[in-house]
Amino acid sequence: MALKPFLAKIFARNIYHKTQAWASNPIETQRKVFKDLLHQASKTSFGADHHFDQIKTFDDFAKNVPIRDYEDLKPYIEKVVNGEENILWKGKPLYFAKTSGTTSGAKYIPLTKESMPFHIESARNAILHYIHETGNSSFVDGKMIFLQGSPILEEENGINFGRLSGIVAHFVPKYLQKNRMPSWETNCIEDWEKKINTIVEETFDQNMTVISGIPSWVQMYFEKLHQKGGKPVGEIFKNFNLFIYGGVNYEPYRAKFENLIGRKVDSIELFPASEGFFAYQDSQKEKGMLLLLNSGIFYEFIKSEEFYNSNPKRHTIGEVELGVNYVLIISTNAGLWAYNIGDTVQFTSLKPYRIIVSGRIKHFISAFGEHVIGKEVESALQEAIIGTNIRINEFTVAPQINPKEGLPYHEWFIEFENEPDNLDDFADKLDQAMCKQNLYYDDLIIGKVLRKVVVTTVVKNGFQDYMKSIGKLGGQNKLPRLSNDRKIVDLLK
Structure with a gap:
C-alpha cells in the first residue's frame, strides 16, 4: 500500500x-x-x-x-x-x-x-x-x-x-x-x-x-x-x-x-x-x-x-x-x-x-391545509420511479388553486431524461405515493377537495435556463423542490 x-x-x-x-x-x-x-x-x-x-x-x-x-x-x-x-x-x-x-x-x-x-x-x-x-x-x-x-x-x-x-x-x-x-x-x-x-x-x-x-x-x-x-x-x-x-x-x-x-x-x-x-x-x-x-x-x-x-x-x-x-x-x-x-x-x-x-420551513405547499414538505415530494417521486427506466433531471411542485376547469391540484413540473411511456399512469403512481406520504393530502383527495396530481413536462435544460435567468446558475444555488405559490413555475412556463 x-x-x-x-x-x-x-x-x-x-x-x-x-x-x-x-x-x-x-x-x-x-x-x-x-x-x-x-x-x-x-x-x-x-x-x-x-x-x-x-x-x-x-x-x-x-x-x-x-x-x-x-x-x-x-x-x-x-x-x-x-x-x-x-x-x-x-x-x-x-x-x-x-x-x-x-x-x-x-x-x-x-x-x-x-x-x-x-x-x-x-x-x-x-x-x-x-x-x-x-x-x-x-x-x-x-x-x-x-x-x-x-x-x-x-x-x-x-x-x-x-x-x-x-x-x-x-x-x-x-x-x-x-x-x-x-x-x-x-x-x-x-x-x-x-x-x-x-x-x-x-x-x-x-x-x-x-x-x-x-x-x-x-x-x-x-x-x-x-x-x-x-x-x-x-x-x-x-x-x-x-x-x-x-x-x-x-x-x-x-x-x-x-x-x-x-x-x-x-x-x-x-x-x-x-x-x-x-x-x-x-x-x-x-x-x-x-x-x-x-x-x-x-x-x-x-x-x-x-x-x-x-x-x-x-x-x-x-x-x-x-x-x-x-x-x-x-x-x-x-x-x-x-x-x-x-x-x-x-x-x-x-x-x-x-x-x-x-x-x-418556507418551502412547503399548504394551499389547502395539507402542509406538504420537501422530503414527502422527494420520497413520492422516488417511489413512483422504482422499477422503471424513468430518469429525472430536475423537478419542482406548486399548487394550482384556480384551474380553468375542475378541482384544484398539485402540479409537478418535471424535466425527464427518460419520459414515462404513459404520463397519466405515472401521475397516478405519483399521486398514490403522495397519499402515503401525507395523510392530510390523502384526506383532500378522498374528500374531493383536490384532484390527483398533474404532471407538466419541462423541456431539456428548462430548469438550468430558469436558474440562469434569475442569476443563480451553478455554484451553491439550489432550486426549491416546492413552493406555496406559482412564482417559479410561471417563469418556467
Whole structure:
C-alpha cells in the first residue's frame, strides 16, 4: 500500500474514536458548548443586550433570547459589516459569507477564527469516517474535484467576503493541494457555463477519484464530459469511486447519475451552510447524517407544526423524537443566536443523533391545509420511479388553486431524461405515493377537495435556463423542490 493511503487509514481510526467519545455523551457535549458560547460572548453588545451574564440555564436563555431570522438579526450584522467590534462575537469576524435570498437582498453571514476550522474539519472527517468504515483509502492518491464558487474575495472595513465555497477554497490542506482540481485560475471564472467547459477540458485526461458538489451542477459537468468523450463518466474516469454531495437530496438524481457514470459509486452526504457545518454521513450502512454536537454550535428544535405559534416550545437535544419534523435553530461561535436557518430536519437515530434534511420551513405547499414538505415530494417521486427506466433531471411542485376547469391540484413540473411511456399512469403512481406520504393530502383527495396530481413536462435544460435567468446558475444555488405559490413555475412556463 502506498504511504498516503496507509496514513489516511491511521488518521481515520483516530478521528473515528474521537467522534465516538463526544457522540456517546451528547447531552453533556451540548451543555459544554452552550456554556462556552455564553462565556465567550458575554462582553459583546448582543450579550449585554440579552443579559448573558445572568443566564445560567437553557430556560434562562430561551426567556432572554428570542428566535430570530436574518432580518431580525440584521441591525447587529450591519454594525459588524460597518467594522464595529464585539457586536455578536468577540472582535471582528475573519470573513463574511455572502449569500442571496432574503427580502432585502444580500445576506452577510459571519465566519470567525473559532468557527472557520469546523467547516474544514467536518468535510475532512466525513471522508475519514468513510475510510474507517469501508477500508477504502486508495482514492487519496488520485485527483479530487470540488465544484464550487469563485475563491476571489472582496474586502470591506478590514473583513473579506465572498461565497462560502470560495472562502473554503483558501483552506484546502497542504496534503491535498497537489490532488485538488480544477486549477485556481479556472476556479476563479465567474461565468458558470464557461467554468464548467474549462473544468471538462482540465480534468478529462486526469485520474479523477473523488468528485464533489451539488448534484444538479455535477450532473451538468457529467453531461458535458459524456458529450466530449462519447462514453460514460465511469469509463473516462476509471478510478472514480466516491461522490460527495450536499445541498439537496441525491435520490431523485441517483438513476440519472448511475446512467451517466455507467456504474454505481459510493456517496457521502454533507450538510454544510454558511451558518455552520451541521452534519455529515458517518456510515454507509445507517440512514441519516451524524449531527455535529461538538462543533461550536448549540442546537434547538421546534416542531414544524408549532413554529408559527406565538410561543412555540423550544427543545434541546435530549428532548427530540424520531420522525418528527423540526425547524433547526442554532447559536454559534460565529455570533448567531437562536437563529432560524430555515431548514427542517427529522431524526433517524437517537444513538447517535442522526438527521435527514426534510425541507425548508418556507418551502412547503399548504394551499389547502395539507402542509406538504420537501422530503414527502422527494420520497413520492422516488417511489413512483422504482422499477422503471424513468430518469429525472430536475423537478419542482406548486399548487394550482384556480384551474380553468375542475378541482384544484398539485402540479409537478418535471424535466425527464427518460419520459414515462404513459404520463397519466405515472401521475397516478405519483399521486398514490403522495397519499402515503401525507395523510392530510390523502384526506383532500378522498374528500374531493383536490384532484390527483398533474404532471407538466419541462423541456431539456428548462430548469438550468430558469436558474440562469434569475442569476443563480451553478455554484451553491439550489432550486426549491416546492413552493406555496406559482412564482417559479410561471417563469418556467
